[in-house]
Amino acid sequence: MAATRFLLSLLLLAAGTAAAGNDPVLAPPAETLPPTLQAIRADLQRIVAARDLRALRAHVREDTTLSFGGDTGPTGFDALWASDPDATQRLWQELDAILALPGVAQEEEGRDAYCAPYVFCLPHTADIDVFAAQVVLGRDVALRAQPDGRSAVLARISHAVVTRIDDGTEPVDWMHVRLASGQEGFIATHLLRSPIDYRFSIVDEGAGRWRFQYFVAGD
Numbered sequence: 001m002a003a004t005r006f007l008l009s010l011l012l013l014a015a016g017t018a019a020a021g022n023d024p025v026l027a028p029p030a031e032t033l034p035p036t037l038q039a040i041r042a043d044l045q046r047i048v049a050a051r052d053l054r055a056l057r058a059h060v061r062e063d064t065t066l067s068f069g070g071d072t073g074p075t076g077f078d079a080l081w082a083s084d085p086d087a088t089q090r091l092w093q094e095l096d097a098i099l100a101l102p103g104v105a106q107e108e109e110g111r112d113a114y115c116a117p118y119v120f121c122l123p124h125t126a127d128i129d130v131f132a133a134q135v136v137l138g139r140d141v142a143l144r145a146q147p148d149g150r151s152a153v154l155a156r157i158s159h160a161v162v163t164r165i166d167d168g169t170e171p172v173d174w175m176h177v178r179l180a181s182g183q184e185g186f187i188a189t190h191l192l193r194s195p196i197d198y199r200f201s202i203v204d205e206g207a208g209r210w211r212f213q214y215f216v217a218g219d
Helices: 035-050 053-057 073-081 085-101
Strands: 059-065 103-108 111-116 133-136 141-144 155-159 161-164 174-178 184-188 199-206 209-216
Touching: 035 053, 035 085, 035 111, 035 199, 053 073, 059 073, 073 085, 103 199, 155 184
Parallel strands: 059 209
Antiparallel strands: 103 111, 111 199, 133 161, 141 155, 141 184, 161 174, 174 184, 199 209
16 A cells, blocks of 8 residues: 555745744645546545445445455455445545545556545655544644634644644644644544545546545554
8 A cells, every 4th residue: 555655746845833843744736637637536525525426436346445354356346335324424524524535646556547646646754654644635724722723723734734632631623733843733534634534546447437446444
């Protein structure tokens, strides 16, 4: 899976955050996707918007990786995502979340591919712990003193990679994080994403055909 991270030498350690200039930055890509990949993304968006499970499954091939536990292909897809309504609902939620973020053009097996979301697909600096890392998804995002939208703003963060403090004390809508400077605070969960949360790579097979290379979470 590491092979999916090797392309696109885009800027990571760019202009830092307002509060802590040493925080790595993982900004969304500015490049426009090639027309074929734009069409593939649009086709997937249409399928997800329609909640068309059969159409989605048709793009899962026998070698599509669906977990790190050996689940592959249509059979693995059915076991993970079509076994009950709750699983299928979560599938659509995960795809909605990925498609709400930009992706990047890459190459898989010598073919053009679309990798999403960018927080996984772009290369990371070696000192980032992907298990604890959280990428701030916007500009001037508030780092607050408490897990409360009315709490004091300690800093404004733009596209920084911060470290999650998993102490189990914050509400589900907030995450306790630490900046590179050591400063701690809380950021709304919907404004953060782990690099190893759900992601996919879609391979262009030509003539309007495409397939999932992988759709996984974890590492």
